[in-house]
Amino acid sequence: MLRTPLLKQDRPIESSLGPARVILISLFVWLCMIVSSMSFASAPIALEGDAILIDQLPSDVTGYWQECQHASTTPMQDSLSCDRSAQPQTDVNSTNAYRLQSLQLRFILDESIKSLYPGIIIEEIQGADELYLNGELINSTGSFPPRYENASYYSRFYFLPPEKLLFNKPNTLRLLTYSSENDNQHQYLTMTFRSFEDILARSFKKDLMLSFVAALLFMICILQLYYFLRIPGSYDALGLAGFSFLSAMFIFLNHHFVIKMGFDTNSLLRWKCVAFIFAQLALNFYLFHTYELKKHILNRSIFAFYLIFGISVLIWPSIYHLPEFYHWSKLTAFIPPLVIIGLTLFVKRSVVSKPQIFLLVSLSIYLIFLSLDVTRYSWIGLLEYRENTTLIIALVGLSVTAALVSTEKYWEYFKGATYDHLTGTLLKTSFIRRLSEEMQRCRRSDFCLLVAVIDVDQFKVINQNYGHDVGDKALVILSATLTRALRQFDLICRLKDDEFCVAATLPNGENNQAFLLRLHEEINAAAITLENNEKLSLKATTGAVIYDAKRHEAPEMLLLDAEHSVTEAKMKQRGSIHWFDTENPPLQFIF
The missing domain is CATH 1.20.1070 (Rhopdopsin 7-helix transmembrane proteins)
Structure with a gap:
C-alpha cells in the first residue's frame, strides 16, 4: 500500500x-x-479693472487676489488702496519677525448661483487669518496677537453668509493673515468658490x-x-x-x-x-x-x-x-x-x-x-x-x-499554537498528535517509522561566548538544514532549547541507518557566519528508534525511547549516533 x-x-x-x-x-x-x-474647478471671467465674474461653481479664483498695503485689523479703511507691489507690515514685537498681510478680491456673483449658497475653500494658509466680506468679519481661524494662535496646515472651509452677499453687484473679500515673514505663502495659496453642499461634502x-x-x-x-x-x-x-x-x-x-x-x-x-x-x-x-x-x-x-x-x-x-x-x-x-x-x-x-x-x-x-x-x-x-x-x-x-x-x-505562531515562532518547526504538543497519526498509518501499511532526537552540541557555550542572537541563528540554520534534507511530509519538532525531533516514514526495504547517517552528516556540515566573517561549525548528537507496534502503544513512549537513545549517545561520545534497541530495551523502560 x-x-x-x-x-x-x-x-x-x-x-x-x-x-x-x-x-x-x-x-x-x-x-x-x-x-x-x-x-478641478473652472476659471472666473475677468472684468475691467480688478473685478471678476463668477457665473458657475466651482470656480478657481487663486490668481485674482491683490496684495494690499497698510494692512490693519480694520481692513475697510484701505479697501481701495491695494497694490501688488506693496510691502506688508512687520510685527517687531514678536519673538521672530512676523508680519500682517492683506489680500483683496473684488467679485460679482451671477444671480444664477444664488440658490447654491456660495462659500470658499482656502488652502496653504500659514499662521492665523481673518476673512472679511464687504467690510464685516465673517470667519477666522487661529488668533492674532496679543494672544497669537498658529493655525497652519489646516484647510479653511468658509461659508459666505447669504444675507451679506450681493448678487449681480460688486463684492469685496479681504483676507488678513498673520505669519512668519519667511513664509512666502501668498504665491502658493489656492482659493476656490464652491457651493454650500460641495464645501460641506469636502470637509x-x-x-x-x-x-x-x-x-x-x-x-x-x-x-x-x-x-x-x-x-x-x-x-x-x-x-x-x-x-x-x-x-x-x-x-x-x-x-x-x-x-x-x-x-x-x-x-x-x-x-x-x-x-x-x-x-x-x-x-x-x-x-x-x-x-x-x-x-x-x-x-x-x-x-x-x-x-x-x-x-x-x-x-x-x-x-x-x-x-x-x-x-x-x-x-x-x-x-x-x-x-x-x-x-x-x-x-x-x-x-x-x-x-x-x-x-x-x-x-x-x-x-x-x-x-x-x-x-x-x-x-x-x-x-x-x-x-x-x-x-x-x-x-x-x-x-x-x-x-x-x-x-x-x-502567522505560524497563531495557527493553533502549532509552530515554534523562531524556527517554524512543530511544537511538542502538535508533534505528538501528528506522530500518533503516523503510527496509525504505519500499522496499516508496509512502512516503518523512524524517530530521531537531535541535540545541538555545546549550545550553552555558543550562547555564552557569542550571545543569544548567534544561538538563535544556530537553531534557525539547523531547522533549515533539517527542512532541506527531509521530505515535505516528514515531521520536524523543536523539543527543547537545543533539541529537535524528526519523524520520517520510510519503505521497509530502505536502509534506515544510511538515511539517518546522511541526515546527521548534513547537520554537522552546517555553519554560521559571524560578524567578523568567521565560520562557526555546528555539531550534533543523534539518538534514533524505529517504531515497534508492540512496544510503542502511545506516541509518548516512542518519543521517550528516542530521548533515551540521544542521552546514551551523549554519554558515550558527542557527535555520534545511537540506535535504541527495541528487542533488548533497558529494564527501566519496560512497563
Missing part, C-alpha cells in the same frame, strides 16, 4: 500574503489617497478620510501589541505598535474637527510635532530590531537624538519657533530609513530575508513620498497636492506594509 504524501499544511504556511501583494497593496493605498486629494470627506486612516493605524497598533504580549522577544512588534499609534495621533490632529472644537491651535501644532518626532523614534526602534541591528551604536545615537528633540519641542517656551521645529522634524525623518538601508546593503554581512527585502522597498517608497512633502513647493504647476498629503500617505503606507510583513512573520 502506497503512502499518500501529506499536503502543504504539514509545514508552516510560508506566506499568507504573497510577497508581491505586500508592495502592490501599499502602492494601491498610496495612489488612491493621491487621486482622492485632486480637485466631511476630508475628516472622514483622516478618521479612517487614523482608525486603521490604531487597529494596527492593537494587533502589534497583541503580538508583543503573546510572543516572547517580539520587540519589533512593540516598535511598530508605537509607530502606528503615534502616526495615528499625528493624523488625527490634522483633523479639521479638532480646531472647530475650540482647542488651542498652538498646542495642536506642538503635539503634532511631538507625535511625529516620537513616531520616528518608534520607527527607528522597529527597524533596528527587524533587521537584527539593535546593538549597533547608531541605534542608540538616533534614539537619543529623537528623545532629546521630542522633549525639547514639548517644553519649548516660545510658540513662534513651532513651525521651524515642525519643518525640521520632517527633515530628520529621513534618518532612520536611510541608515537602515545603508547598514543592510553595505554593512550587514548576513543574508537578508524576503520580508526584509520587501520592507526595504517599502522604505524606499516611504522616502520618495517624504521627499515629495518636503519639496512640495518645487512641484507647483506639475503636481498639485496639499500640505501633509504625501506625508500622511507615506505614514499609512509604511504602517500597512510593515503590519502585513509582521503578520506574515508571526
Whole structure:
C-alpha cells in the first residue's frame, strides 16, 4: 500500500500574503489617497479693472487676489488702496519677525448661483487669518496677537453668509493673515468658490478620510501589541505598535474637527510635532530590531537624538519657533530609513530575508513620498497636492506594509499554537498528535517509522561566548538544514532549547541507518557566519528508534525511547549516533 504524501499544511504556511501583494497593496493605498486629494474647478471671467465674474461653481479664483498695503485689523479703511507691489507690515514685537498681510478680491456673483449658497475653500494658509466680506468679519481661524494662535496646515472651509452677499453687484473679500515673514505663502495659496453642499461634502470627506486612516493605524497598533504580549522577544512588534499609534495621533490632529472644537491651535501644532518626532523614534526602534541591528551604536545615537528633540519641542517656551521645529522634524525623518538601508546593503554581512527585502522597498517608497512633502513647493504647476498629503500617505503606507510583513512573520505562531515562532518547526504538543497519526498509518501499511532526537552540541557555550542572537541563528540554520534534507511530509519538532525531533516514514526495504547517517552528516556540515566573517561549525548528537507496534502503544513512549537513545549517545561520545534497541530495551523502560 502506497503512502499518500501529506499536503502543504504539514509545514508552516510560508506566506499568507504573497510577497508581491505586500508592495502592490501599499502602492494601491498610496495612489488612491493621491487621486482622492485632486480637485478641478473652472476659471472666473475677468472684468475691467480688478473685478471678476463668477457665473458657475466651482470656480478657481487663486490668481485674482491683490496684495494690499497698510494692512490693519480694520481692513475697510484701505479697501481701495491695494497694490501688488506693496510691502506688508512687520510685527517687531514678536519673538521672530512676523508680519500682517492683506489680500483683496473684488467679485460679482451671477444671480444664477444664488440658490447654491456660495462659500470658499482656502488652502496653504500659514499662521492665523481673518476673512472679511464687504467690510464685516465673517470667519477666522487661529488668533492674532496679543494672544497669537498658529493655525497652519489646516484647510479653511468658509461659508459666505447669504444675507451679506450681493448678487449681480460688486463684492469685496479681504483676507488678513498673520505669519512668519519667511513664509512666502501668498504665491502658493489656492482659493476656490464652491457651493454650500460641495464645501460641506469636502470637509466631511476630508475628516472622514483622516478618521479612517487614523482608525486603521490604531487597529494596527492593537494587533502589534497583541503580538508583543503573546510572543516572547517580539520587540519589533512593540516598535511598530508605537509607530502606528503615534502616526495615528499625528493624523488625527490634522483633523479639521479638532480646531472647530475650540482647542488651542498652538498646542495642536506642538503635539503634532511631538507625535511625529516620537513616531520616528518608534520607527527607528522597529527597524533596528527587524533587521537584527539593535546593538549597533547608531541605534542608540538616533534614539537619543529623537528623545532629546521630542522633549525639547514639548517644553519649548516660545510658540513662534513651532513651525521651524515642525519643518525640521520632517527633515530628520529621513534618518532612520536611510541608515537602515545603508547598514543592510553595505554593512550587514548576513543574508537578508524576503520580508526584509520587501520592507526595504517599502522604505524606499516611504522616502520618495517624504521627499515629495518636503519639496512640495518645487512641484507647483506639475503636481498639485496639499500640505501633509504625501506625508500622511507615506505614514499609512509604511504602517500597512510593515503590519502585513509582521503578520506574515508571526502567522505560524497563531495557527493553533502549532509552530515554534523562531524556527517554524512543530511544537511538542502538535508533534505528538501528528506522530500518533503516523503510527496509525504505519500499522496499516508496509512502512516503518523512524524517530530521531537531535541535540545541538555545546549550545550553552555558543550562547555564552557569542550571545543569544548567534544561538538563535544556530537553531534557525539547523531547522533549515533539517527542512532541506527531509521530505515535505516528514515531521520536524523543536523539543527543547537545543533539541529537535524528526519523524520520517520510510519503505521497509530502505536502509534506515544510511538515511539517518546522511541526515546527521548534513547537520554537522552546517555553519554560521559571524560578524567578523568567521565560520562557526555546528555539531550534533543523534539518538534514533524505529517504531515497534508492540512496544510503542502511545506516541509518548516512542518519543521517550528516542530521548533515551540521544542521552546514551551523549554519554558515550558527542557527535555520534545511537540506535535504541527495541528487542533488548533497558529494564527501566519496560512497563
